[in-house]
Amino acid sequence: MALKETSPSVATTDLCDAHEEKLQAGDLRVLSPPGLLQPYGMLRSFAGPSATLKVFEDNSLVREALEQPGEGRVLVVDGGGSTRCALLGGNLGQLAEKNKWSGIIVFGCIRDVDEIAECKIGVRALGTHPRKSLKRGAGDKDVAVSFGGTIIRPGEFVYADGDGVLVSRSKL
Numbered sequence: 001m002a003l004k005e006t007s008p009s010v011a012t013t014d015l016c017d018a019h020e021e022k023l024q025a026g027d028l029r030v031l032s033p034p035g036l037l038q039p040y041g042m043l044r045s046f047a048g049p050s051a052t053l054k055v056f057e058d059n060s061l062v063r064e065a066l067e068q069p070g071e072g073r074v075l076v077v078d079g080g081g082s083t084r085c086a087l088l089g090g091n092l093g094q095l096a097e098k099n100k101w102s103g104i105i106v107f108g109c110i111r112d113v114d115e116i117a118e119c120k121i122g123v124r125a126l127g128t129h130p131r132k133s134l135k136r137g138a139g140d141k142d143v144a145v146s147f148g149g150t151i152i153r154p155g156e157f158v159y160a161d162g163d164g165v166l167v168s169r170s171k172l
């Protein structure tokens with residue numbers, strides 16, 4: 001079944017239990033506080049290596065990234081926590097599914113949630129906003145980003161399910 005293709009086979013709880021030493025060393029981190037990011041998209045669980053973006057109220061680079069083959073990666077978008085516009089919508093959700101991204105994490109807002117619910121990807125975001133963002137091409141890609149109490153570097157592994165979001169230096 002398609003859902004299994006992109007879902008992690010191991011729960012975040014089991015990963016935390018199995019890797020206490022990595023948690024203590026900071027090689028495995030849990031985005032916090034719990035409830036910071038809300039779940040959207042069809043897949044509640046998703047995992048993959050991260051691709052990162054740092055943007056502010058401009059989603060040009062989000063589209064540019066999602067136009068590339070996702071190859072099971074998770075796009076991590078540090079939107080600076082802005083709740084004044086949406087960095088992701090239904091069209092970009094469909095693009096992400098088509099190009100085989102496994103998920104998108106937005107430290108910012110999204111819109112078209114009913115359309116995104118139909119997309120076979122996992123999404124986490126602060127919340128929703130009906131207004132679109134700027135499209136001026138501003139931002140940085142493939143940089144370390146910081147939100148949810150941790151730094152997330154490109155290529156680190158993300159594991160997300162109903163219990164939380166993990167970031168790991170190595171594949172678990």
Ligand SMILES: O=C([O-])CC(=O)C(=O)O
Pocket residue numbers: 059086087088089090091092093111112132133
């Ligand atoms: O293009 C945007 O700004 C986001 C959006 O509405 C979509 O993806 O459908």
